[in-house]
Amino acid sequence: xxxxxxxxxxxxxxxxxxxxxxxxxxxxxxxxxxxxxxxxxxxxxxxxxxxxxxxxxxxxxxxxxxxxxxxxxxxxxxxxxxxxxxxxxxxxxxxxxxxxxxxxxxxxxxxxxxxxxxxxxxxxxxxxxxxxxxxxxxxxxxxxxxxxxxxxxxxxxxxxxxxxxxxxxxxxxxxxxxxxxxxxxxxxxxxxxxxxxxxxxxxxxxxxxxxxxxxxxxxxxxxxxxxxxxxxxxxxxxxxxxxxxxxxxxxxxxxxxxxxxxxxxxxxxxxxxxxxxxxxxxxxxxxxxxxxxxxxxxxxxxxxxxxxxxxxxxxxxxxxxxxxxxxxxxxxxxxxxxxxxxxxxxxxxxxxxxxxxxxxxxxxxxxxxxxxxxxxxxxxxxxxxxxxxxxxxxxxxxxxxxxxxxxxxxxxxxx
Amino acid sequence: xxxxxxxxxxxxxxxxxxxxxxxxxxxxxxxxxxxxxxxxxxxxxxxxxxxxxxxxxxxxxxxxxxxxxxxxxxxxxxxxxxxxxxxxxxxxxxxxxxxxxxxxxxxxxxxxxxxxxxxxxxxxxxxxxxxxxxxxxxxxxxxxxxxxxxxxxxxxxxxxxxxxxxxxxxxxxxxxxxxxxxxxxxxxxxxxxxxxxxxxxxxxxxxxxxxxxxxxxxxxxxxxxxxxxxxxxxxxxxxxxxxxxxxxxxxxxxxxxxxxxxxxxxxxxxxxxxxxxxxxxxxxxxxxxxxxxxxxxxxxxxxxxxxxxxxxxxxxxxxxxxxxxxxxxxxxxxxxxxxxxxxxxxxxxxxxxx
Numbered sequence: 001x002x003x004x005x006x007x008x009x010x011x012x013x014x015x016x017x018x019x020x021x022x023x024x025x026x027x028x029x030x031x032x033x034x035x036x037x038x039x040x041x042x043x044x045x046x047x048x049x050x051x052x053x054x055x056x057x058x059x060x061x062x063x064x065x066x067x068x069x070x071x072x073x074x075x076x077x078x079x080x081x082x083x084x085x086x087x088x089x090x091x092x093x094x095x096x097x098x099x100x101x102x103x104x105x106x107x108x109x110x111x112x113x114x115x116x117x118x119x120x121x122x123x124x125x126x127x128x129x130x131x132x133x134x135x136x137x138x139x140x141x142x143x144x145x146x147x148x149x150x151x152x153x154x155x156x157x158x159x160x161x162x163x164x165x166x167x168x169x170x171x172x173x174x175x176x177x178x179x180x181x182x183x184x185x186x187x188x189x190x191x192x193x194x195x196x197x198x199x200x201x202x203x204x205x206x207x208x209x210x211x212x213x214x215x216x217x218x219x220x221x222x223x224x225x226x227x228x229x230x231x232x233x234x235x236x237x238x239x240x241x242x243x244x245x246x247x248x249x250x251x252x253x254x255x256x257x258x259x260x261x262x263x264x265x266x267x268x269x270x271x272x273x274x275x276x277x278x279x280x281x282x283x284x285x286x287x288x289x290x291x292x293x294x295x296x297x298x299x300x301x302x303x304x305x306x307x308x309x310x311x312x313x314x315x316x317x318x319x320x321x322x323x324x325x326x327x328x329x330x331x332x333x334x335x336x337x338x339x340x341x342x343x344x345x346x347x348x349x350x351x352x353x354x355x356x357x358x359x360x361x362x363x364x365x366x367x368x369x370x371x372x373x374x375x376x377x378x379x380x381x382x383x384x385x386x387x388x389x390x391x392x393x394x395x396x397x398x399x400x401x402x403x404x405x406x407x408x409x410x411x412x413x414x415x
Numbered sequence: 416x417x418x419x420x421x422x423x424x425x426x427x428x429x430x431x432x433x434x435x436x437x438x439x440x441x442x443x444x445x446x447x448x449x450x451x452x453x454x455x456x457x458x459x460x461x462x463x464x465x466x467x468x469x470x471x472x473x474x475x476x477x478x479x480x481x482x483x484x485x486x487x488x489x490x491x492x493x494x495x496x497x498x499x500x501x502x503x504x505x506x507x508x509x510x511x512x513x514x515x516x517x518x519x520x521x522x523x524x525x526x527x528x529x530x531x532x533x534x535x536x537x538x539x540x541x542x543x544x545x546x547x548x549x550x551x552x553x554x555x556x557x558x559x560x561x562x563x564x565x566x567x568x569x570x571x572x573x574x575x576x577x578x579x580x581x582x583x584x585x586x587x588x589x590x591x592x593x594x595x596x597x598x599x600x601x602x603x604x605x606x607x608x609x610x611x612x613x614x615x616x617x618x619x620x621x622x623x624x625x626x627x628x629x630x631x632x633x634x635x636x637x638x639x640x641x642x643x644x645x646x647x648x649x650x651x652x653x654x655x656x657x658x659x660x661x662x663x664x665x666x667x668x669x670x671x672x673x674x675x676x677x678x679x680x681x682x683x684x685x686x687x688x689x690x691x692x693x694x695x696x697x698x699x700x701x702x703x704x705x706x707x708x709x710x711x712x713x714x715x716x717x718x719x720x721x722x723x724x725x726x727x728x729x730x731x732x733x734x735x736x737x738x739x740x741x742x743x744x745x746x747x748x749x750x751x752x753x754x755x756x757x758x759x760x761x762x763x764x765x766x767x768x769x
Contacts, residue, residue: 025682030686030690031686031689054543096538097539168561168563169564171565176568179463181463181464181484181485181547182485182539183485184543188547190564191550192549194562195561202525203523203553214498215504218534219537331437332436335437335439338440355506356504
């Protein structure tokens, strides 16, 4: 008589069988490899900074405009105090979000905005114009500068406004594709500059700088597209694994190999435990591999990230068990997998958009997982911030996992 | 070759098709994609500054901003709610206009401006919303601006992202209905043995393939037309649009037949579609990013059907403007048809040997 085999030994044997079956499923193995290679490439190809400025071309240069104004106003009899006030005039002073590029002539400003001229900035900061049609070569070690919009002031703008001249015209050059809001804002900006030079104070009391900004001021420190994509990529890996795990389960159910497994000392519980462990480990290990390549783990957040990834891996394994039990053939299983995973993808996509998610999105099972990932990797969230979401995720995890377990158990028992 | 037998096979596929999950996906996908891409991604790619206003006194500022195309206005009743939305980055900025605000400005009372910006709002959006609001307040004051500002625009306004996404939606209608449905249908028939049963009847392999191809053509024409109609691109030149869609359906369906004949089972069919997905999808990216060198798109086979659809349906051109593309597309269709025919003969020989 042979000794009874222990449960861990049976589960180990089943896990080995799962690994063999997975390695033979060339479609999903290939897709897994593609995801593991493509995800880090995609991540590193995304912009790692946010350009939140409007690049404004101006003619003439501001110091030149102020210098001209100083002479003209002095001739008009302005006092030293009035002339000293000119030093405070800077059209873009205090205007974070406006990047000024000063042009040597109105023709060049017009040419660059129109597209007939190119403007390049060399490493030493020198501005080089390139006329492609004239055969000019691209300057070496230089980056292209493309102003969104350009403003050409008359040479006597400051002095003229101060003197109350009534025929002053400022020209705003713009490409037709530039948003209407930017064109309108630049018109308003020029008019407001003129009002201020003319000494006409605002007809309203402006609020205190500190009270204007609500929430953490992230100007200059915005969340980049890379940082937004990091949790999304991790989430996609967990989700992709649902397809391959569901495929493994449905193949076993359809080909009834599970009945062969159950005539061995293995019980249904061992079969389900092996599926759960294998699915969880597969998706978790892939997520961790991706995490190594895309970064985002710190000594402060690693335990939280690991916890939420484990929860996500178990949740998606539960869904895979459910889908695998329900699919009647490959295409049917694919259909069910998409039916379940597309709604779960919605919270991940909502990360791409500014603002908070709609209430119905927050109710989806994947929302707390993606929220913790986003908060932790992009906003420095801690355990204290995450416990509510984790509790909600745990609730969904229990529901989905046991639904999957129950569906597969019933399916196996009826074979 | 018997037209009657082709029709019978096609009729069977049309009748049984709705039972297939792929068939259902093909029908649902263009509608779902229109919703997702136009509603969600349209605003992701074309973000506008978002301003919330609590207007207790019918201010002219609210009316002026609601008339502006470039600013997304949200009217709110409660200042607390507005501040919460600004803080949560649901709005870039918020403005509270109490009752009598306009009169107070006109009277020179200098009322306090209650203007808030979100910490996560971009600096550019803060400038746009602030200077626009301030300029509108100056207008209420009634004083004449010290300068005249002329705007000189160059070139043509670019197409909005909602229009540039149309090739993506039409692409999925063509690929799902034209490629995936007939391809997977053929593979399922192979897997279930019904193809072999069919071929022992008087029906010839060529007739089966033509019937499956026609299934793809019919479905893809219907769904591509529906996609264009949903996106407001099925214009006055509908007859010409139908011609280009018909050519597109013919090419995408012959691709499906080729994949279906080649694939031994559903998983290989799925791998073919997944593996070739980016190669097929690539030309649509050039409509989203018009600044890319456009000649690269011509390397990809589906360019020759997407471009005529784009030119005729979205840009309103006639068939004369796309005849070269249509001829190339028909040439590709004929070449792929010949390849499918050769593979089908091999498949038939293999099945006969089983």
